[in-house]
Amino acid sequence: xxxxxxTHRRLSTTTVTTMAMAAFLVVAAAGGxxxxxxxxxxxxxxxxxxxxxxxxxxxxEAGRPPLKSLAxxxxxGTMVCSDQGAVTTDPPSIFSSCHGAWTHLENRTFAxxxxxxxxxxxxxxxxxxxxxxxxxxxxxxxxxTGSSFAEIVDVDGNLLFxxxxxxxxxxIKPELP
Numbered sequence: 001x002x003x004x005x006x007t008h009r010r011l012s013t014t015t016v017t018t019m020a021m022a023a024f025l026v027v028a029a030a031g032g033x034x035x036x037x038x039x040x041x042x043x044x045x046x047x048x049x050x051x052x053x054x055x056x057x058x059x060x061e062a063g064r065p066p067l068k069s070l071a072x073x074x075x076x077g078t079m080v081c082s083d084q085g086a087v088t089t090d091p092p093s094i095f096s097s098c099h100g101a102w103t104h105l106e107n108r109t110f111a112x113x114x115x116x117x118x119x120x121x122x123x124x125x126x127x128x129x130x131x132x133x134x135x136x137x138x139x140x141x142x143x144x145t146g147s148s149f150a151e152i153v154d155v156d157g158n159l160l161f162x163x164x165x166x167x168x169x170x171x172i173k174p175e176l177p
Contacts, residue, residue: 045104047137048073052144056083062163070150071169077101078113079112092121095129107139127154133167143173 054069072080083097088095100114116129133148145168152161 041093042106043141046075047108047141048102048104048110048135048144049075051172052169053172054081054167056148057166057168058163059165070172073102073110073112077103077113079114081114083116092120098129098131098133105134108139110135110137125150125155125162127160135169142173144169 030154032120035155051070051130054096055066056069058064068084069081069126071079074081079098079100079102081100083095083098086095086097087093096117096119098114098116100112102112105111106142111132111134113130113132115131118126118129122128128152131148131150133146135146137144145166147164149164150162151159153159
């Protein structure tokens with residue numbers, strides 16, 4: 001069959017365009033499959049994100065009853081928390097809310113580090129509370145359990161107290177009135 005130069009050029013352009021579109025669709029489909037594989041990890045990596053009501057349990061030798069804590073883990077890897085009993089009378093002190101960072105370790109397991117300021121009743125800085133822990137979020141995504149290690153240091157960084165605790169939390173969910 002005889003093709004004139006313009007027709008041949010048009011067919012070649014059409015063929016190249018068709019092949020390019022086909023290649024794009026193949027790449028896009030492969031990218032979509034890869035995105036889906038990545039998304040399979042996505043929910044696990046963000047399973048801690050949200051707000052939680054936590055019970056912190058001390059070992060018997062600490063002589064302290066369990067306490068409640070509210071914790072919020074944000075999608076950018078930061079966290080804030082507030083503990084029951086943030087004002088103490090023996091010794092008289094005030095603990096600030098905690099601020100910290102968290103990271104995904106694997107599957108539904110996460111590590112975090114938080115810090116609180118400790119001041120006297122006049123607002124003078126007495127020291128810091130640093131807490132480090134590892135939590136595992138349940139398959140339902142509505143609970144986590146784990147353990148933490150807390151240290152209280154003075155303003156010069158001298159260790160005053162440390163204790164290991166266990167943690168159990170329940171996700172705070174929206175409720176209609």
